[in-house]
Amino acid sequence: MKNAVGRDIPDELLVNGKEVYQGKNYMDGKYIQKAAPKTRRYETPQESKLVGSLKEALEQCGAKSGMTFSFHHHLRDGDFVVNMVMKAAIEELGLEDLTIAASSLGNAHDPIAAYIEEGKVVGIQTSGIRGRMGEVVSAGKLKTPAIIRSHGGRPRAIEGGEVHIDIAFIAAPTSDCVGNCRGIGGKSNCGSMGYAMTDAKYADHVVVVTDCLVDFPNMPASVEAIDVDAVVVVDSIGNPKKIASAAARISQNPRDLMMAENVAKVIAATPYFKDGFSFQTGVGGPSLAANLFLEQYMDERGIKMGWAIGGICGPMVELLKKGKVGKVIDVQDFDLDAVNSINQTPGHYEMSASQYANPANKGAFVNKLDFVVLAALEIDTGFNVNVLTGSDGVLRGAPGGHPDTAAGSKVCIIVTPLTRGRMATVCEHVVTVTTPGDCVDVLVTDYGIAVNPLRPDLIECLDKAGIPHVTIESLKEKAYSLVGRPDDLQWEDKVVAVLEARDGTILDVVRKIKPYDPEN
């Protein structure tokens, strides 16, 4: 059945009330039955919940084959915990048919690919999937299709019981002996622990894994001891160098700077750019550099940013310290400047992924967002964005908060160069729709700006400000004239991943890619 972005969704996926994507805000007003976990009572006062090993913790929580284990991705590419836990479960306890429900997975998790190939891991639910794991899933080796969700879609699915977490493993930079966790104060700091919060509240069992045990009580706690069954101390939960970069530097690349300047120009041309406006930007070259130019416009007009959300990094913390933004509310930290600032700099707060972006709660932060600046791997002439699959059709990305912020914000700006190497970024049809075009408003490229025809109000703003813009079709033609028009990818029928829209409907599927045949 075709959905609202023109993607054909196989009928066999449309069971148990699953629907195809119908457009923005389709679920508004519907009710959700929240799924409470079944948790153990610890009435007898415990001095400590420390257990000797992951194996012991798994046993204590009744781990068995067929279960779903959850993880957060605050340790990013430095994470050791997913591999450590899965190794203990599969190699020490001999479990199989396991499902990993992570807020994201990355190159750090290459070893999991082998468990997929061996059939020990049969399900993956995540936002991001990359590296070896992306390749084996794309090759059809995972027993069930991977389920890809946005950062807001994940807490929605957990709270609504679509994902039932048997055991949540919380990697914690610091914990006390009963499981109060924080993202700072240890040796593998990650700052915010926003993605772990829903897991702790909705999992049947919660195991904290830390490499820095601190005195009780570890306050203010991101994950609270009242939800924790066991605490395991390991040598190291991650590689600090890959958890948070030293400091996100603003790009000096002239192309990035030019695009960033145009992003700021567009923002400043809209009526939403007024004192107290709200803003989110990514950490990619041109997205981050937009901060710099936006600050110039803020100074010029004598206005301040009310609040910023998102993955946070140094340049935004700098604005907070300079008093140019009122509050920063933080679901994830990308560099040490942000890690060292959260809950320390006045006005810098932590939030959960649900609070950040969940479309099924009573109003997430993204719903109050004025502007978001996002990158894209591809964007098509319907303004649909792909941030998941490469031009070869292989899973190598993550929707993250992209679809959530795009849908919630008043102005969603995609900034991307028109071409990357031989690949046209602006194209006829994206490989996979991860953010639907009805949520995307403006495209800024190095070859020009295009506004979604669904937003005549923004077109008028740009015209009034004398900002030239063109049609997205003309940008696509320009891209193809530079690098050529690629052949269509060749797919097999087998669905290897289901891409859920943030509201839980099906936005797209990723199929198994046919091996490349130069003769065909």
Place this chain on the structure above:
Amino acid sequence: MIPRPKPERFRLRRTMMFMNAQKPGLIKDAYIYGCDSIMLDLEDAVAENQKDAARFSLYHALKTIDYGDTEVIVRINGLDTPHWQEDIRVCVAGGADGIRIAKCESAQDVKTVEDAVEAAEKEFGVEVGRTLLMAALESPKGILNAYEICAASDRMLGVAISGGDFRKCMQTKPQRDGVDMLTARGMMLIAARAAGVQCFDTVFTDLDDMEGFEAEVRQNKAMGFDGKSLINPKQIRLVHQIFAPTEKEVTQAEKIVRAYKEQAAAGVGVFTVDGKMIDIAFIPGAERTLRLARACGMYEGDLV
């Protein structure tokens, strides 16, 4: 093959951005930054043993890339090198809009290049006279001969001073107030205006010193330069901002040109606008302001 329109000898040239002709990543789409002219360099940016490769890359860039309204000028190697003749053949065959003569010191230098250009135009079937010339003055002798250089050919669009070499000859270094090159800049400007060609200032090389750059561009504008050579796209916006006329200047220019057109039609040569006497001598300046205003997005009328 991208057909380029016939180059205009006098056009807007606020910003001329240098880039190494050998670097495809730079030259493939340098027009996107919005400078008025790009200056593809075969000279100092290219190592001695890479001159041929750079010419090859330049030729194919000229032949395959649509630079649109952006003027494409090529800086060729000096007349004291074995490269300049082949450089000229490549520029003409590729259809460059103009050639910048490095280290120009005399009218004869211009004529030498002009002869080679004309020969190349005939060789490659390019309209004779199509390829424009400009001269870089890099030595005291070049500055002293500025007028004869500016007036040496109908192809000459203008002159530029090249600060690096010139300061070395003068045993000085860049000064905050520009005193190191004040005389040379002034002499070159006078010569260019006397010969009726354009005049461009040298590059500002410290990319981190945006304050110093701004001060220099402001001085350039105050002295009457037409534009400035640049080394990085991030310098473009500031030059365009500073060279832009003020709203008041635009309104005034519009009034003058409109009044002149009306009065001339009625046979009147001298008239007043806002109480000031205006005659034909004011018109070129007012028209220049309007053209500049149009380029800056400040004027959409049809008077120029």
